[in-house]
Amino acid sequence: MSENSLHYHYVVPGDDFTRAGIASSAVKKTLKQLGIYPETVRKLSISLFEGEINMVIHADGGEIDVWIDDEKIVAELVDKGPGIENIELAMQEGWSTASEQVRGLGFGAGMGLPNMKKYSDELIIDSTVGVGTKVTLIVNIVK
Amino acid sequence: MAEYFHSVTLDKDACRGCITCVKRCPTEAIRVRDGKARIIAERCIDCGECIRVCPHHAKHAVTDPLSEIEKYKYKVVLPPPSLFGQYKRQEDLELIRAALCELGFDAVYEVAAAAELVSDATRRMLEEGELIKPVISSACPAVLRLIRIRFPHLLKNVLPLSAPMEVAARLAREKAVAVTGFKPEEIGIVFITPCPAKATAIKNPMGTEISGVDLAVSVSEIYPALLTAMNKCALEGTGPDTSQSGRMGLSWGNSGGEAAATFTVRYLAADGIENVIKVLEEMEDDRLADQDFVELNACPAGCVGGVLNIENPYVAATRMKHLRSYRPVACNNLSGDSVPKELLWDAEVAPIDALRLDPLPERSLEMMREIEKIEKSLYGLDCGSCGAPSCRALAEDIVLGFSTEDACIYLLKDKVDAVRSSMLSLKIDSRDKSGDK
Numbered sequence A: 001m002s003e004n005s006l007h008y009h010y011v012v013p014g015d016d017f018t019r020a021g022i023a024s025s026a027v028k029k030t031l032k033q034l035g036i037y038p039e040t041v042r043k044l045s046i047s048l049f050e051g052e053i054n055m056v057i058h059a060d061g062g063e064i065d066v067w068i069d070d071e072k073i074v075a076e077l078v079d080k081g082p083g084i085e086n087i088e089l090a091m092q093e094g095w096s097t098a099s100e101q102v103r104g105l106g107f108g109a110g111m112g113l114p115n116m117k118k119y120s121d122e123l124i125i126d127s128t129v130g131v132g133t134k135v136t137l138i139v140n141i142v143k
Numbered sequence B: 001m002a003e004y005f006h007s008v009t010l011d012k013d014a015c016r017g018c019i020t021c022v023k024r025c026p027t028e029a030i031r032v033r034d035g036k037a038r039i040i041a042e043r044c045i046d047c048g049e050c051i052r053v054c055p056h057h058a059k060h061a062v063t064d065p066l067s068e069i070e071k072y073k074y075k076v077v078l079p080p081p082s083l084f085g086q087y088k089r090q091e092d093l094e095l096i097r098a099a100l101c102e103l104g105f106d107a108v109y110e111v112a113a114a115a116e117l118v119s120d121a122t123r124r125m126l127e128e129g130e131l132i133k134p135v136i137s138s139a140c141p142a143v144l145r146l147i148r149i150r151f152p153h154l155l156k157n158v159l160p161l162s163a164p165m166e167v168a169a170r171l172a173r174e175k176a177v178a179v180t181g182f183k184p185e186e187i188g189i190v191f192i193t194p195c196p197a198k199a200t201a202i203k204n205p206m207g208t209e210i211s212g213v214d215l216a217v218s219v220s221e222i223y224p225a226l227l228t229a230m231n232k233c234a235l236e237g238t239g240p241d242t243s244q245s246g247r248m249g250l251s252w253g254n255s256g257g258e259a260a261a262t263f264t265v266r267y268l269a270a271d272g273i274e275n276v277i278k279v280l281e282e283m284e285d286d287r288l289a290d291q292d293f294v295e296l297n298a299c300p301a302g303c304v305g306g307v308l309n310i311e312n313p314y315v316a317a318t319r320m321k322h323l324r325s326y327r328p329v330a331c332n333n334l335s336g337d338s339v340p341k342e343l344l345w346d347a348e349v350a351p352i353d354a355l356r357l358d359p360l361p362e363r364s365l366e367m368m369r370e371i372e373k374i375e376k377s378l379y380g381l382d383c384g385s386c387g388a389p390s391c392r393a394l395a396e397d398i399v400l401g402f403s404t405e406d407a408c409i410y411l412l413k414d415k416v417d418a419v420r421s422s423m424l425s426l427k428i429d430s431r432d433k434s435g436d437k
């Protein structure tokens, strides 16, 4: 990212559903103030929200960094959770390891990662079992 | 463009600059400057929240005085469904209808009757399947303006039908012309408004060029006179039931009434402006995609919670439930198979660009960097003493040129402290020098 990009940092607490979505709605507000094309704002906030929720549900929280410049929005979601054993499997629609309890809350349809893929221009997942996961999301800004 | 009329206004003398409204405004549209609140016109949605919370009653809604009806040769009053929930000891709709005529109106046209037509049209359009789901109700003008400002992406989901008030106005005028033979402009269409948003929507209509309503008289103004008239009519006894609406139309006065009348089971109804914002946030991110219809009302409990009403919203809602139970399901249906085009919007409802920092993207980015920098230099107390709702809002105001860092009393104190200590060190310096001599 260029030196001039805007940078935001968020700490996502684990297992706190009431606060999940804070990063994505804050970024959404900023993007609207920047006059970014609504469809771009939507893409980013849908995918960032899914990433945020995944950190809460599967990884006991983590940290998010977001950079915005005039070409793209980059979000890096880093956690020290259990990691993803089989990324290819995790990317499949409907595949989920969510607990019964989490499903009861309306999550765990196995649609988060596929949606992140669909709504971002680039999705990079770097995960090591027992160490953690780093998800990088990129959404290009349409002018 | 002519200046946008807002019904919500400030009584400068009564305002104490306490920042209660600044903190509670859902669109951050109020600032205190020179000790008085000011409303930022582009951002205000006339939801009436500031009227509700002002401890000094300095915010009020501009509406038309009842005496204005004398301008017209033939006067038709449009009572909204919520009006029927305002009075105790009221057995039926007829009493209010009779009392309205007692006050000088020549005819009554219930907004609830028009609401039943709008419901019928909504059902047909949902069935035809050409609407983008979830369909968002367009009846509350405060919500509609909020969507235009903050959720422009969702405008495509908004039901492109006139609000019941407008439909009622149009039909009432047609009927009055037919009955009297007067010219349309000799007829006065008077809406009894529960809220400033409707009064604003009459001056600045959305979805149509010109509103069919001539005057908006507030419920709070008409309330006492109507009560006296009702007592008189109750003694004299009312004639046969002439009321025009059924349960379906009357239920539009409560949150959920409009949605239930769509006959879909996949609906959501939210009321209270903060809840409405949360729902719109969810919708914007596709998280309510499984719903067919979303009804949103700026006021708690729906229009019964309109800030110009007298009765507690929940009491009024309960009373209306009782009143409705004596009514048929509906009294009005559209004739023919299609939705008449008079019910459809005939003017574009466009986004309002009030959030963007600057029309130039590069400039916006630069300003945002500046905002972040200033925000970091502030204390993050969100105390409101500067007149802005939060430190973040002050940072934005500074960069937009509406305020300065000196507005922050903590930064000012730091400055004063710095000056004081440099003055103290000055003194020591000069003593040292004199000692040298």
Ligand SMILES: Nc1ncnc2c1ncn2[C@@H]1O[C@H](COP(=O)(O)OP(=O)(O)OP(=O)(O)O)[C@@H](O)[C@H]1O
Residues within 6 Å of the ligand: A050, A054, A055, A057, A058, A059, A079, A081, A082, A083, A084, A090, A091, A095, A096, A097, A098, A106, A107, A108, A109, A110, A111, A112, A113, A114, A133
């Ligand atoms: N940050 C993460 N740490 C560990 N595992 C993860 C993480 N993110 C995703 N996963 C794994 O990948 C699976 C699929 O994730 P995905 O977001 O697609 O679905 P889900 O979270 O289970 O359900 P949904 O997102 O529909 O609520 C998860 O069930 C989980 O096993």
Ligand code: SF4
Residues within 6 Å of the ligand: B047, B139, B140, B141, B142, B143, B194, B195, B196, B197, B198, B297, B298, B299, B302, B303, B304, B305, B306, B307
């Ligand atoms: S909910 Fe009803 S009373 Fe309240 S602002 Fe909207 S239209 Fe007016």
Ligand SMILES: [Mg+2]
Residues within 6 Å of the ligand: A050, A053, A054, A108, A111, A112, A113
């Ligand atoms: Mg998920």
